[in-house]
Amino acid sequence: MNGGSRGRLVVALGNPDRGDDGVGQAVVRALGPQPGVEVWEAVRGGLPLAEALVGYERALVVDACLDLPVGEVALVPLFVGELGPESGRWLHGLGLAQGLALLREAGLPVPRTWALVIGVPADLPFGQGLSPEVARAVPRAVAEVKKWLAN
Amino acid sequence: MKKIAIDPITRLEGHGKILLYLDEKGGLKGAVLQVPELRGFEAFCRGRRGEEMPQITERICGVCPEAHHLASAKALDAAYGAEVPPAAWAQRELFYNCYIFSDHLLHLVFLGGPDLLLPADTPKSARNVLGVLQAYPELGREVVAVRARAQRVLEIVGGRAIHPVFALPGGVARAITPEEAEEIRSHTQAMVALAEKLVPFFHEEVLPDPGYQSLLASPSAHLPTHYLGLVDEGGAPHFCRGKVRAVSSQGAELFRLEGAAAMERIAERVEPWTYVKFPYLKGLGWAGFAAGPESGIYRVGPLARLNVAERMATPLAQEEYERFLDFFGEKPVHATFAYHWARLVEMVQAAEAAHALAQDKALTGTEIRGRLGKPGEGVGVVEAARGTLFHRYALDENGLVRDLDLIVATTHNAAGIGLSVKQMAEEVVGKGTLDEALLNQIEMAFRAYDPCLACATHFLPGEMPLVVEIYDVEGRLERRIAR
Known part of the structure; x- marks a missing residue:
């Protein structure tokens, strides 16, 4: 990835009106302002999020995850590969990695991107606030964000 | 190896589903689009402060939060009997035209692109964004770059990347500075330049194509x-x-x-x-x-x-x-496939209108908020890229939401999409083994409307978020096709 010159960005991805899906927001709010780092909250992923990341040098997306045990925290690099033959059959459903690949294919500077994911339960009803298991993961996730910022 | 999906996991719920009902002879009796359900949303909103609604409602949709944001603000304008000042309208309209431009551009070139820009015999493996980029590399790159400029205008006016926060009951949150207006003008100029290029491109590369001509003339798409x-x-x-x-x-x-x-x-x-x-x-x-x-x-x-x-x-x-x-x-x-051409016409209007608004002195006006009256009931209507969007709120005397009702574009079109799918699927459904052909026909009819289903990110990235279920005359599920 070629990256851009807009520095570092941390994006909390998720809907705070859907219970544990708001864990990303809870993490960045607990993190507080960080010098020299932009911090956003977003609900929209895929290509629109990829477009918003254009120009940043490094980005970290903090997101809820259905594929991890509830409360588990994992920091993973986002692999922005080539656009595969199945990419974009339905463009609104393009994932973040594929969106970034499309933008890179078009010559735009996309950032080196990581994801900090926190396991949440599959049932996410309307309502605010985190479940106790997910709330307990927030300090560990904040520590991971700080580590990422320090590197 | 365990797969981890990095994308939002909520928005709208469930899979987009087409239900096909067969008759006694195995022919097609009916087709229905089942759109994702918003279970619990209205109950969740009752009791919330009215002014929160532009932020809450934009989170229900990952495809067009801009439309929900403004429809919601307009419903609150009406509920509070507020007069929105011209400077605030200039901002709102500029923002909204950039959204329409951006959304239509994406659909026209990349989403509808495989149907419009690639030959009918293009193999399945190349009927996608990549195929379009490979066939038209310069245009593809320019589209991505200009779309990013339109997104930048949305960020400046909307106050935040991706999710706008600017529209309030009675107006907008802040004035646009002359420096910002200058930057906006450079972006809207690029939008008009691309629109000017895309019109002859459409007439040279898309319209003469026999495949598109036959879709436009097809009785199965009338x-x-x-x-x-x-x-x-x-x-x-x-x-x-x-x-x-x-x-x-x-x-x-x-x-x-x-x-x-x-x-x-x-x-x-x-x-x-x-x-x-x-x-x-x-x-x-x-x-x-x-x-x-x-x-x-x-x-x-x-x-x-x-x-x-x-x-x-x-x-x-x-x-x-x-x-x-x-x-x-x-x-x-x-002609259902005229939706694509209509999208081009609208994209041109959106670019021109945005550029005119960017040059309007009202854009940098500082009177941006009208006086609010007592809370009551109000309806806000906008045109989302894919159709009319109504928000209706009833506020109590404290400005809390007592009741609400939303009619979104894909719901308006649900019956029409079902009818179009039925028309397109009719010829192939009875043959039993043509699963891929059936899905292609359905996908093309479906895609012409650009319905808003893929916000449900339960779908794996890049997959067509569509499930087709075929029921026999007794109502038993006979086949389920998904991709």
């Missing part, structure tokens, strides 16, 4: 419904202001009303086999899943807006609109 959309005082389509106009399948005006009165003319049909409500024109009534003058079924979106319009609002768009009408030689145009 659906004579009524149409509904917003128009300005001069009868041109307007994406976020004006009155709601409905025309019949034969072109007669059915009504031209403010949002609240227009909403009164719409009823919703409830069927026992689905939670989806099917809106129809109350005055004409429900005559089953059928098009034609006696049926209340109508369509919304780009084609509908051009059918309810009497002209376009800007010069280049007007020229293209005239070519569009000359080609079909009738109005309303009922």
Whole structure:
């Protein structure tokens, strides 16, 4: 990835009106302002999020995850590969990695991107606030964000 | 190895589903689009402060939060009886035209692109974004770059990347500075330049293609419904202001009303086999899943807006609109695949309108918020890229939401999409083994409407978020096809 010159960005991805899906927001709010780092909250992923990341040098997306045990925290690099033959059959459903690949294919500077994911339960009803298991993961996730910022 | 999906996991729920019902002979009896359900959303909103609604409602949709944001603000304008100042409207309209431009551009080149820009015999493995980029590398890159400029305007005016926070009841949150206006003008100029390029491109590369010509002329894609959309005082389509106009399948005006009165003319049909409500024109009534003058079924979106319009609002768009009408030689145009061409006409208008607004002195005006009255009821209507969007709120004396009702574009079009899918699927469904052919036919009909289903990110990235279920005459599930 070629990256851009807009520095570092941390994006909390998720809907705070859907219970544990708001864990990303809870993490960045607990993190507080960080010098020299932009911090956003977003609900929209895929290509629109990829477009918003254009120009940043490094980005970290903090997101809820259905594929991890509830409360588990994992920091993973986002692999922005080539656009595969199945990419974009339905463009609104393009994932973040594929969106970034499309933008890179078009010559735009996309950032080196990581994801900090926190396991949440599959049932996410309307309502605010985190479940106790997910709330307990927030300090560990904040520590991971700080580590990422320090590197 | 365990797969971890990095994308939002909520928004709308469930998979987009097409239900096909067979008759005794194995032919197609009916087709229905099942759109994702918003279970619990209305209950969640009751009791919330009215001014929170533009932020809450934009989170329900990952495809067009801009539309929900502004529809919500407009509903609050009406609920508080607020007069929105011209500077605030200049911001709102600029923002909204950039959203329409950006969304239509994406659909036209990349989403509809595989149907429009690639030869019909293109193998499945290349009928995608990559195929379009490989076939038209320079255009593809320019589209991505100019779309990013439109997104930048949305960020400046909207106050935040991706999710706008600027529209408030009675106006907007802050004034635009002269420096920001200058930057905006450079972006809108690039939007107009691309629109100017895409019109001849369409006429040279897309329209003459025999495949597209046959889709436009196909009786299987001719659906004579009524149409509904917003128009300005001069009868041109307007994406976020004006009155709601409905025309019949034969072109007669059915009504031209403010949002609240227009909403009164719409009823919703409830069927026992689905939670989806099917809106129809109350005055004409429900005559089953059928098009034609006696049926209340109508369509919304780009084609509908051009059918309810009497002209376009800007010069280049007007020229293209005239070519569009000359080609079909009738109005309303009922060809479902004309949705794509209509999208081009609207994209041109959106670019031109955005550039005109960027040069308007009102944009940097500092009187940006009107006085609010006592809270009450209000309806806000905008045209989302894919069709008319109504928000209706009833606020109590403390400004808390007592009741709300949303009718979104894909719901308006649910019956029309079902009918189009039925038309397109009819020829292949009875043959039993043509799963891929069936999905392609359905996908093309479905894609013409650009329905908003993929916000449900339960779908693996890049997959077509569509499940087709075929039921026999006894109502038993016979086949389930997904990709």
